[in-house]
Every structure is written in structure tokens, then in C-alpha cells.
Amino acid sequence: MSSNKELVEKDKRYTWHPFTQHMTERDPVVIQSAKDASLFDVDGNEMLDMISSWWTCVHGHANLEINKALKEQSETLEHVMFAGFSHPSAINLAEKLAQVLPGDLNRTFFSDNGSTAVEVALKLSYQYWKNKGEEGRTKFLAFDGAYHGDTVGAMSVGQGCGFFGVYSDLLFQVETLPYVPTWEGDADIEQKEKEALVKIEKIISKSKDEVSAVIMEPLMQGAGGIRLCRPEFMKAVVDIARANDILVIFDEVAVGFGRSGSLFACQKIGITPDFICLSKGLTAGYMPMSVTVARDHIFDAFLDEGFGKAFLHGHSFTANPLACAVALRSLELFEENKLIEKIVHIETMHRTQLERLQSHDNVSKARVMGSIFAFNLGDTEGEYKSDDGEFMRDWFLSHGLNIRPLGSTIYLMPPFCITDAQLNRAYDGIFEALGALKVSKLKPLKRAV
Ligand SMILES: Cc1ncc(COP(=O)(O)O)c(C=O)c1O
Missing domain, CATH: 3.40.640.10 (Type I PLP-dependent aspartate aminotransferase-like (Major domain))
Structure with a gap:
């Protein structure tokens, strides 16, 4: 089996990724396997797939049925x-x-x-x-x-x-x-x-x-x-x-x-x-x-x-x-799995985070609908790339979370097989990342109106 390093080198030599500036993009995460809400890289490290791999894997990965x-x-x-x-x-x-x-x-x-x-x-x-x-x-x-x-x-x-x-x-x-x-x-x-x-x-x-x-x-x-x-x-x-x-x-x-x-x-x-x-x-x-x-x-x-x-x-x-x-x-x-009931439960879980999120200095426009949970960094909105969003993305990746911001919008769209413990891991990650953002940035974010 090829090592992670070999695969990354070959990827960089032979593939052209979507929505990517190859001159500046960090190395890709090479995923070897996946199960339910988890992705596993070539070395066996787990990453929680909190955005259902571009919103697709509604039942999670590798569903037996x-x-x-x-x-x-x-x-x-x-x-x-x-x-x-x-x-x-x-x-x-x-x-x-x-x-x-x-x-x-x-x-x-x-x-x-x-x-x-x-x-x-x-x-x-x-x-x-x-x-x-x-x-x-x-x-x-x-x-x-x-x-x-x-x-x-x-x-x-x-x-x-x-x-x-x-x-x-x-x-x-x-x-x-x-x-x-x-x-x-x-x-x-x-x-x-x-x-x-x-x-x-x-x-x-x-x-x-x-x-x-x-x-x-x-x-x-x-x-x-x-x-x-x-x-x-x-x-x-x-x-x-x-x-x-x-x-x-x-x-x-x-x-x-x-x-x-x-x-x-x-x-x-x-x-x-x-x-x-x-x-x-x-x-x-x-x-x-x-x-x-x-x-x-x-x-x-x-x-x-x-x-x-x-x-x-x-x-x-x-x-x-x-x-x-x-x-x-x-x-x-x-x-068969009564998934709409499960989604209502995920929404209830998201809502438990709202108060804490809304009172955070770096957050505006917290929003929840069904399995969707989102907010903006500072009072910003708009463009596809933002430095703050990129900082958050890197933080999440290095902490075992696949959460890919859209510009300065941070969001979760987990697979419906997500467990409460996994959701809590993602919420904790978000608050930790927000804390890290606060101290890492040269330009402080404005409190949202
Ligand atoms: C609302 C909406 N329509 C269309 C598309 C395009 O889908 P695809 O990327 O499969 O071509 C997307 C992709 O994100 C979408 O969100």
C-alpha cells in the first residue's frame, strides 16, 4: 500500500481538484475509508464528516443496506x-x-x-x-x-x-x-x-x-x-x-x-x-x-x-x-429508520447551542433549520474565501473535523446517523476554534449588530 506521502505527491502531480488554486492550496487529506459519520485517512486517523461530504451522504458512509x-x-x-x-x-x-x-x-x-x-x-x-x-x-x-x-x-x-x-x-x-x-x-x-x-x-x-x-x-x-x-x-x-x-x-x-x-x-x-x-x-x-x-x-x-x-x-x-x-x-x-424524527432530534441538539453561540463575540446571524446549523464570523458575509474562514478550516482539519466554511460562514450539515456524542464533539470544536481565532487574528472582529 502506498504511504500518505506518496499518494499526496502523486495527487499533486496528476489531479486537478475543483474550486482549488493549486499554487497555494494545502496538501489534500487522502481518505482511505469511511464508516457512518467518520472518514479515515491512510494512517487510520479519524475525521468527523460534519458536512456529509458536500451534503450528499445523508445516511453516513458505507451504509450496509x-x-x-x-x-x-x-x-x-x-x-x-x-x-x-x-x-x-x-x-x-x-x-x-x-x-x-x-x-x-x-x-x-x-x-x-x-x-x-x-x-x-x-x-x-x-x-x-x-x-x-x-x-x-x-x-x-x-x-x-x-x-x-x-x-x-x-x-x-x-x-x-x-x-x-x-x-x-x-x-x-x-x-x-x-x-x-x-x-x-x-x-x-x-x-x-x-x-x-x-x-x-x-x-x-x-x-x-x-x-x-x-x-x-x-x-x-x-x-x-x-x-x-x-x-x-x-x-x-x-x-x-x-x-x-x-x-x-x-x-x-x-x-x-x-x-x-x-x-x-x-x-x-x-x-x-x-x-x-x-x-x-x-x-x-x-x-x-x-x-x-x-x-x-x-x-x-x-x-x-x-x-x-x-x-x-x-x-x-x-x-x-x-x-x-x-x-x-x-x-x-x-x-424504515424514521429519519425525519431523527432530523428533528438533530435540530433540537443544534438549538441547545444557540444561546452560547449568540453571545460569542466573534459570531453573528446564528441560524438553525432541520439538520442545518450555521453562523457568520464577525459581521461578515459573502465571498467564497475569507482569511478567517480559512483559519477555521485549518483548525478543524487539524482537530479531526471536516467542517469546510463557505467564506466566513461556518456551518454543520451532518449525516443523519450522527450521534449526540459526535455532535457535541463538533460543537466543542467550533467553540474552541472560535477562541483560537480570537487570539490568532491581527485584526479583531467586530461584534455583530
Ligand atoms: C442548490 C444547488 N443547486 C445545484 C448545485 C449543483 O450541483 P452539482 O455540484 O452536483 O452539479 C448545487 C451544488 O452545491 C446546489 O447547492
């Missing part, structure tokens, strides 16, 4: 093209999704990751209006601070997060709506929402005949900084969109599969969007796959005697059987 489903599927059918063919795992998964999603979200279109799920929703909503003879509805509405992925369409509707400046000439124009983030003790929230909704109504009524759809990350903007919002706000936006005949796309790539405390955020809001995009927790971190599930009226608009109205989009790995088998077993485990 999912391993079994994957093995069985691999011994039966590993792949078959999905045009003109189908297979039991895709059929059963699509049926299961229709059962657990609200309303008539009944038609599952498979693709490969969160970004492609968004691309599919954008293309479907664009073509929906063309198929209905409304040629002029070519624009999209999206939120300030939103992130929807890294492909060109997803970047276009994610311009509000500010990560894509270098590609700006490539992106199509999107009308940006104001987002209203909230946190514990946010006394002015109703007024802020009211003002934003007036602006949103104005923007929408001005451009309504040109707009195909509005896309939003319901209840939580993820990569934009774990910015939570109230269900009432999302519901009001959807009501305005619907009153103006605009389709509604919910990007639940990050927040779906229990993160918000409901299986899907749309259920918490009480909305059936026209499209829902799902990935990450869909396959519990095992396989790259996503789905865009559409309501019946959307599917019906693509039916015709001729080929012209069909949705001409697909991928080599569309509805890969291994991924479908894993996703189906994962959804069954939500029910």
Missing part, C-alpha cells in the same frame, strides 16, 4: 441506454418519487448531477412555452445570492452568487430578485420581506410576458452562504409568480432529502412547484445522479404526433441502474 442494494444491482444490470429501453430500478424509483413528492410531480427526468438537473429544468420550462405557442417567454428570474451549479445555464441563473464574473460574456441574461435571509432573533424580518416583495412584484409584472420561469433554492441558499429564509417569504414569491403565469422551479439539490426537517422543502412551504431538481442526497453520496421531476401539465405540453415538441436531451448515463438502485434503497431507509 445501500451497499447490499448496490451489490445486487451490479450483479444484475450495470447499465442500459435509457432511450427505447427501461429497467426496473428506474421505473420503481420514479414511482417512489411520485409517491413521496407533493401534488402531481409525477414525471421524472434523469440526469447526472445538480447542475444538469437545473439545466434540464431550464430547458424544459423554455421549451414548454414554445410548445404552447408562446414564443416570447425566453427569460428567467433568479435570486440574488443564488447558486445553481457550474454548467453554463446553471451559472446564468446563479449569477447572483457572484462566483462567475470571469464567464460573464458567456451567460444569458437573468432578472435578479432580492432575497431576504434570516436568522435567530432577526426582529425586522417581516418588514424586510414586505419591502422585497414589493420589488419582486414590480420586477415580475414588468417582464411577465417575457419570462418562462423563476428558479429558487427554497428555504436555504446553500453555496451562497447557507442563507436561510422563511417559508412565508418563499410562498409569497411563488404566489406572485403564479398570479403572473410564470413557471416555478425549486432547486432542492442541497435542501432536499430531509435537510430542512421535512423530506422536501416544498412540503414545508406548502407548494407544489412545476419542477423540482434533486441530487446530492438522492443517491446518499454513492453515485452521481440527479432528477428533474415535472408536474403532469408540463409533460403533457411535450406530447404531439410529430417529433418537434419532444424533449431532445439526454446523457450516456441517464438513469444508470446502479444509481437508481441506490436511490431507491436510500428513500426506503428514510421511512
Whole structure:
């Protein structure tokens, strides 16, 4: 077996990592194995995976039931093209999704990751209006601070997060709506929402005949900084969109599969969007796959005697059987293991930390929703990298915790198999790191307002 040092050297020689400046990045942590909430490096050192490896491993790592489903599927059918063919795992998964999603979200279109799920929703909503003879509805509405992925369409509707400046000439124009983030003790929230909704109504009524759809990350903007919002706000936006005949796309790539405390955020809001995009927790971190599930009226608009109205989009790995088998077993485990109750318990655990967190000098905007726990360092917000966040990241890594700040936002999104003792280890780590930050920094952080 290669040593850690050898593997790191080879990694640095041959790989190109995402979101990484290779000139300055520290050596990667080489993970050899994982079980439940723990990652183990080549030398056997344990690290708690407090962000579920990019929010994917909802059941934790190496779940025995999912391993079994994957093995069985691999011994039966590993792949078959999905045009003109189908297979039991895709059929059963699509049926299961229709059962657990609200309303008539009944038609599952498979693709490969969160970004492609968004691309599919954008293309479907664009073509929906063309198929209905409304040629002029070519624009999209999206939120300030939103992130929807890294492909060109997803970047276009994610311009509000500010990560894509270098590609700006490539992106199509999107009308940006104001987002209203909230946190514990946010006394002015109703007024802020009211003002934003007036602006949103104005923007929408001005451009309504040109707009195909509005896309939003319901209840939580993820990569934009774990910015939570109230269900009432999302519901009001959807009501305005619907009153103006605009389709509604919910990007639940990050927040779906229990993160918000409901299986899907749309259920918490009480909305059936026209499209829902799902990935990450869909396959519990095992396989790259996503789905865009559409309501019946959307599917019906693509039916015709001729080929012209069909949705001409697909991928080599569309509805890969291994991924479908894993996703189906994962959804069954939500029910068998009563995971929503477990998530409510995790939320209760997070809430026990709020008072201590809110009274800390280096902390602002503490927030909790379901399994999500977040706060900002000082009164900062925004950019993807921050020196304080990087300091915290290094501290966590050297203390056996995988907690990867988003700029100056520190957050936890643990797998649902997390134990109370492991949660407490992470909370203690956060407070210790905050203490270390206070003494380590040249520039003191301001007390949050
Ligand atoms: C809300 C949201 N949409 C889309 C994506 C893109 O997903 P992927 O990285 O799988 O392409 C992400 C990724 O973090 C996301 O958080």
C-alpha cells in the first residue's frame, strides 16, 4: 500500500481538484475509508464528516443496506441506454418519487448531477412555452445570492452568487430578485420581506410576458452562504409568480432529502412547484445522479404526433441502474429508520447551542433549520474565501473535523446517523476554534449588530 506521502505527491502531480488554486492550496487529506459519520485517512486517523461530504451522504458512509442494494444491482444490470429501453430500478424509483413528492410531480427526468438537473429544468420550462405557442417567454428570474451549479445555464441563473464574473460574456441574461435571509432573533424580518416583495412584484409584472420561469433554492441558499429564509417569504414569491403565469422551479439539490426537517422543502412551504431538481442526497453520496421531476401539465405540453415538441436531451448515463438502485434503497431507509424524527432530534441538539453561540463575540446571524446549523464570523458575509474562514478550516482539519466554511460562514450539515456524542464533539470544536481565532487574528472582529 502506498504511504500518505506518496499518494499526496502523486495527487499533486496528476489531479486537478475543483474550486482549488493549486499554487497555494494545502496538501489534500487522502481518505482511505469511511464508516457512518467518520472518514479515515491512510494512517487510520479519524475525521468527523460534519458536512456529509458536500451534503450528499445523508445516511453516513458505507451504509450496509445501500451497499447490499448496490451489490445486487451490479450483479444484475450495470447499465442500459435509457432511450427505447427501461429497467426496473428506474421505473420503481420514479414511482417512489411520485409517491413521496407533493401534488402531481409525477414525471421524472434523469440526469447526472445538480447542475444538469437545473439545466434540464431550464430547458424544459423554455421549451414548454414554445410548445404552447408562446414564443416570447425566453427569460428567467433568479435570486440574488443564488447558486445553481457550474454548467453554463446553471451559472446564468446563479449569477447572483457572484462566483462567475470571469464567464460573464458567456451567460444569458437573468432578472435578479432580492432575497431576504434570516436568522435567530432577526426582529425586522417581516418588514424586510414586505419591502422585497414589493420589488419582486414590480420586477415580475414588468417582464411577465417575457419570462418562462423563476428558479429558487427554497428555504436555504446553500453555496451562497447557507442563507436561510422563511417559508412565508418563499410562498409569497411563488404566489406572485403564479398570479403572473410564470413557471416555478425549486432547486432542492442541497435542501432536499430531509435537510430542512421535512423530506422536501416544498412540503414545508406548502407548494407544489412545476419542477423540482434533486441530487446530492438522492443517491446518499454513492453515485452521481440527479432528477428533474415535472408536474403532469408540463409533460403533457411535450406530447404531439410529430417529433418537434419532444424533449431532445439526454446523457450516456441517464438513469444508470446502479444509481437508481441506490436511490431507491436510500428513500426506503428514510421511512424504515424514521429519519425525519431523527432530523428533528438533530435540530433540537443544534438549538441547545444557540444561546452560547449568540453571545460569542466573534459570531453573528446564528441560524438553525432541520439538520442545518450555521453562523457568520464577525459581521461578515459573502465571498467564497475569507482569511478567517480559512483559519477555521485549518483548525478543524487539524482537530479531526471536516467542517469546510463557505467564506466566513461556518456551518454543520451532518449525516443523519450522527450521534449526540459526535455532535457535541463538533460543537466543542467550533467553540474552541472560535477562541483560537480570537487570539490568532491581527485584526479583531467586530461584534455583530
Ligand atoms: C442548490 C444547488 N443547486 C445545484 C448545485 C449543483 O450541483 P452539482 O455540484 O452536483 O452539479 C448545487 C451544488 O452545491 C446546489 O447547492
